[in-house]
Amino acid sequence: MPAWIKRLATVPGGRRTKWLVLAAWLILAVGLGPLAGKLGDVEDTSPNAFLPRGAESARVNTELEKFRTDALTPAVIVYTTSADRLTPADRAKATADRAAFAKLAAPGEQVAPPLASQDGRALMTVVPLDLNDELTARIDRIRDTVAANAPPGLDTKVGGPAGSLVDQIAVFDSLDSTLLIATAIVVTVLLLITYRSPVLWVFPLISVGFAAILTQAGTYLLARYGHLPVDPQSAGILMVLVFGVGTDYALLLIARYREELHRHQDTHEAMKIALRRSGPAIVASAGTIAIGLACLALADISSSRSMGLVGAVGVIAGYLAMITILPALLVIAGRWVFWPFVPRYGTLVHQGPTVWERIGTTVARWPRRSWLMSVGVTAVLALSALGIDMGLNQSELFQTKPDSVIAQDKIAGHFPSGASAPATVITRTDRLPQVEEAARTTPGVAQVQEGERTPDGKLSSVSVILKDAPDSPAAYRTITGLRESVGSVEGADALVGGTSAQVLDTQRAADRDLRTVIPVVLIVVLLLLVWLLRALVGPVLLLATVVLSYFAALGASNLLFEHVLGFAGVDWSIPLLGFVFLVALGIDYNIFLIHRVKEETAIHGHRKGIIVGLASTGGVITSAGIVLAATFAVFVGLPLVTLAQMGVIVGLGVLLDTFLVRTVLVPALALDLGRWFWWPGSLFRTRPELPAPQGQEMAEPQYQRR
Structure with missing residues (x-):
């Protein structure tokens, strides 16, 4: 130092x-x-806060700001009945609510009459709202309005982009x-x-x-x-x-x-x-x-x-x-x-061997058997990661479904599934007819409606209702086809956004991020370990153990998600965030252990240095691992599935690092390799079994039971 x-x-x-x-x-x-x-x-908290930078859907959100001073977001109210048909009283309720919604809509915007479903069992009203600080208060008033004086048997829910946004804000608040x-x-x-x-x-x-x-x-x-x-x-x-x-x-x-x-x-x-x-x-x-x-x-x-x-x-x-x-x-x-x-x-004073000293001695007796057993356990857990179902739709993002998610389920059951969250196409106005025709002929499109124009008239928006649910694979295929169709209109400069497009862009970006970020993280962490240990073999092995621990944690978490917590799949962001957090935090405990082992090896030799280092750090690293795992476990009780999954995978990974990787796998590998673990550093060139030269600053530590 x-x-x-x-x-x-x-x-x-x-x-x-x-x-x-x-x-x-x-x-x-x-x-x-x-x-x-x-x-x-x-x-x-803008629409682009969770989107990939430069994504087409993010560019659409930016372009939409040109259409009016205040951004709009629709609230969708759905009325459903448990009877065979809606009654006149049900229809009168929806009509009366529409008049109340007119006072809450954005200035200059109209609330269209309730739209009836083909099966006659549902009505849907769309209310355009200003996207500002009053959005939550307006959604609360809408929910109070639809709940008041509802006829028997009529169920009312408020969803759409506005309802979903307010429900998410409530979670984050x-x-x-x-x-x-x-x-x-x-x-x-x-x-x-x-x-x-x-x-x-x-x-x-x-x-x-x-x-x-x-x-x-x-x-x-x-x-x-x-x-x-x-x-x-x-x-x-x-x-x-x-x-x-x-x-x-x-x-x-x-x-x-x-x-x-x-x-x-x-x-x-x-x-x-x-x-x-x-x-x-x-x-x-x-x-x-x-x-x-x-x-x-x-x-x-x-x-x-x-x-x-x-x-x-x-x-x-x-x-x-x-x-x-x-x-x-x-x-x-x-x-x-x-x-x-x-x-x-x-x-x-020394009062007999501690638990960690006994573990170190046992591992030192059979090092190869110990690390093979550890690799076998982690590899079996890692195999469970092969069957992960990636992606969560809107209704699967919450552990307890909020009002907006239930509304979307009801809309999907009675209307074209994409009616509550249509795709948005931005195009040059002089090419609007060609773009509308291209959108209309795209497979998977149910309806095309002209929207607004910018004040200068140069850009126009088109609302495209999809046949399938906004967060379904079929909708993503339709978005891909829609982008190809409208993108082929020469001179239109058409962009496709909306809920389905945003999810599709996020999924594709998540895949790119995995391929880009993970190699960089591995290289950076490896260089830091090489600098710390002044060796090459040891750092490579330490990094490999943490990566193996990550896949084991991912597999074990998948088993919990499927069979205990009942999650439908794994959010697209979890593999990358889980990897970065676990590699960074997991290598943490290896650093604590190996730094002490390096000190003790310089004094006692390689074999005893590892045992002494493990005994010295065993209690404190175990306590630290339990504390860190417990803090991330707090996420499991949160309503957002994404955060709950983050808590599970990081918590399990930290525990695996604490009790298996750092306690057995790393010491066993170091003992089996002998002084080659420190190659090509100074500890490799010095016979590890010899004590340090006289005058060594650090004295041999002693232990007592706590």
């Missing part, structure tokens, strides 16, 4: 500088606190507070269990609180002035990531600090040494996660870019808090924070 970094590492634990660190964070919290509360002001409260409770309980102290758990949470303020304020400033993309989903996941990663670093630092307190009477000296020895592993971990997440900037899908870049900000903020304010608080408080298990100077 460079000398200046060593000196910098002593600052939080210094006798005087600890107070400067505390004062700096208090000033920072007071100054940035108001900005942290403004993160919601810069969240992008409660997302931040729900996740924050649930995550704080989970982390608190696990810290209490881990430390068995009524005091110590408070300090990591206080430090995470400081990190949260820095994260939210920094994200707000970067979004406001640096064009950082922030959407509601990434903003919600941000706090979970800060809690999980920050707590991991706190556990690692506190464990090393506790160990040094047994060796040093002065708490300041103990903290300085703890920071010096755990610092490289923590900075390597934070750097790997942040850079890995930042690789999502290469993704086409806007929400993936947002989650990656925002997550990187959170990881950096969590790292800064855990190596500055946490050490300062611990040194200020003194040894008593560990009560009732206060570490006393000179009392660290």
Whole structure:
């Protein structure tokens, strides 16, 4: 470690500088606190926030802004009866509601009479609404209107793009507070269990609180002035990531600090040494996660870019808090924070082998058998990933169906399935007749209607109703055919957008992102591991184990999705986001383990160094893995299936890394390869079984049962 970094590492634990660190964070919290509360002001909730950049459907949304000053979005009200036919009272109800809707529609827009289905059992009314801050209030008033005085047997639902958008906004509005409260409770309980102290758990949470303020304020400033993309989903996941990663670093630092307190009477000296020895592993971990997440900037899908870049900000903020304010608080408080298990100077004695020492000894006895068994287990789980059904339609995105999803199901049962969400074609007005004819003759198109024109008359919109449900494979085929048909009209410059087109573009972009981002992440993580270990063979094997763990987690998650949670499939964004999160977070624990193993190998030799390293880090890494998995498990209870799936796959992957990969597979591979694991580094060139030269700084660690 460079000398200046060593000196910098002593600052939080210094006798005087600890107070400067505390004062700096208090000033920072007071100054940035108001900005942290403004993160919601810069969240992008526009139609393009979750679409691929440059996608045709996104370009249509941009072009639609030219048609009128205020963007429009339709609410679709569907009336259905359980009887054979609608009654006169049912029709009178729909007609009366139409008059009330006229007061809620966008200025200058008309509400067409209710449209009857061919089977005579349903009516549909479309209300054009302004896409502004009053949209939620207007949808609520529409829902109150249709529910009031409904005749017996008449069921009313409000859906369409406006209803769906409001239902999603309702989910995201409660997302931040729900996740924050649930995550704080989970982390608190696990810290209490881990430390068995009524005091110590408070300090990591206080430090995470400081990190949260820095994260939210920094994200707000970067979004406001640096064009950082922030959407509601990434903003919600941000706090979970800060809690999980920050707590991991706190556990690692506190464990090393506790160990040094047994060796040093002065708490300041103990903290300085703890920071010096755990610092490289923590900075390597934070750097790997942040850079890995930042690789999502290469993704086409806007929400993936947002989650990656925002997550990187959170990881950096969590790292800064855990190596500055946490050490300062611990040194200020003194040894008593560990009560009732206060570490006393000179009392660290060996009281027999620990669980992790026994595991290391067992793995060392049969290393090849151990890693073959581990690979076999993960490979069997990975096989389940081969049968994954990719893609979720609108009705499958929620664990509990909201009003808008039920409305879409009813529309699909009585009207042309695409009636609630027609495709939109933008074309040059002078080629409008040819474009309409091309659209009308496209297979899968039920109806073509001319829409609006821009004020200058140069562009026109065309509404195209599809025969099939907007989120069905047949609709996607129709969109592809429609783009070919209208695109062949010379001089029209026609673009096709709408709900079906957006889903199709997202699916195609997700496939491109997998092929683009994953290789970059693997290369970046490998280079970081090579830099950390000064070797090549070990980093390649470590990366391979994490990739294997990812496929095992994907397969195990698929089994849970199908047979326990009852999900219809896997969202298109999950494979990429799950891979990036698991590779970045999974390699985290390998870094903690191998960094300590490298230190111990230089002292004790290769075989004993691995056993000592595993025994030294076993307890803290296991605790960190459980905490991180539990924080992501909070997602499972959320109404959005996408977030629930993210929580399952990351949680399972972290547990696999913690209990199998890091505990058995990696040590077994390292033991079986011997000193070749460190090729071509200095540990390969030095006989690993020989002790380190005299004067080696680090003394052999000792252990005691906790």
